[in-house]
Amino acid sequence: MADPYPSSVPHRSVRHEDKRGFxxxxxxxxxxxxxxxxxxxxxxxxxxxxxxxxxxxxxxxxxxxxxxxMTAGDVMVPTPHMDVLDINAPYPELLQTVIATGHSRFPVFEGERDNIVGILLAKDLLKLQCQSGDTGPDVRHLLRPATFIPENKGLNDLLRDFRGNRNHLAIVIDEFGRVAGLITIEDVLEEIVGEIEDEFDVDEDAGHVLALADGGWRVSGETPVEHMNQTFGLQLPEDEFETIGGMVSHAVGRVPKRGESHDLNGLRLVVQHTKGGAVKWFKVVRLGTGA
Structure with a gap:
């Protein structure tokens, strides 16, 4: 019997393959x-x-x-909540701020907070400690140029700029030339892809409460109230709120912003980081020991 499909004629697929792209x-x-x-x-x-x-x-x-x-002004971190470094601060103080806040880049000011003179990378400061000991020389030579942008700069244009250079942090200026806030490439990308894990995000196995070198703690906003009671010897009600972040937000009447603090049963909880309409991290100290 003759082959119904001669070798010179390709077999036709019974099923049609959809080759259209996404x-x-x-x-x-x-x-x-x-x-x-x-x-x-x-x-x-x-x-x-x-x-x-x-x-x-x-x-x-x-x-x-x-x-x-959207513009830079829509998603920036406003000036009162910026973590900045004073160029004239002692080296140990600069190092402690870097460790306590956990950021990788910091605007550096001289004199007034509006006078931003450059950007300091945490890794550069830590390298300096390894080379020069605890005292450390002037960090001025470590500064990188700061990028300044207007509040009304579009996020599309800003993302293009971020992609074209290695300065992934920009200082936002208002119409009067004053510092209005700062914005990072992460802030822009999160408008597209949602929350991005960063230096503040840790595995659950690492725990909700992290001890800091200055005697304080970094506490996740998702820490169960029961765990707070056990860790700090508190007697917070455990049947009203599941997490410490929810309890503080209820007490304040809204989700507190970065830099805001709330005193609770002998503790001061300072908001370090917020995402997605919730507090991600608090810096916690006992009242009377400093914040």
Whole structure:
């Protein structure tokens, strides 16, 4: 019997393979196209429902769309909550601030806080300690140039600038030339991809309470109230709130901002970091020992 499929003629697949790319399928799905950004976002949600895209892709695409109308002023850390270093502070004081806050980059000022003279990388300061001992010489020669941007600079343009240079922190200036805050590449990217784990994020196995060299503690906002009672010898009610972050937010009446403090049963809890509408980390000291 003759071969129904001669070797010179390729076999035809019984099943049709969809070779359209992701963007092509998405474009065909929303054709002829929405008339507004809100309609486009609704179309993305519908595309997810129809399994054209997955949830992670929808979140990122929505972030890109919304970011187009956002400026540095919308997501910056305002001046009162900036962690900055005084160029004239003793070396041990600078080192303690770096360790306590846990950031990788710091604006450095001279005289007034508005007078930003450069950016100091934590790794450079730590290298200096290894080379020069605890006293340390003047850190001025370690400073890197600061990047200044206006409040109304678009996040799209800012992200392009961040990608084009290695200065992933910018100082935001208001219309009068005063320092309004700071913004990092992480702040911009989180508008697209959501929360990014950083130097403040630790594995759950590492615990909720971390001892600091100055006698204080770094406490996660998700620390159970029961654990706070056991660790600090407190008698906080354990049936009203599950976490210490929730208890403090309820007492303040809102989610406190970075730099704000709240006194509780002989402890002072200073907000170090917030994300996603919740406190991520507190710096905790016993009242009377300094904050």
């Amino acid at each position: 963007l092509q399928k998405l474009a065909e799905f929303i054709h002829p196209g929405p008339d507004s950004k809100d309609e486009l976002i609704d179309s993305l949600a519908e595309a997810e429902d129809n399994e054209i895209i997955n949830a992670e892709s929808r979140i990122m695409l929505e972030g890109v769309i919304r970011m187009a109308d």
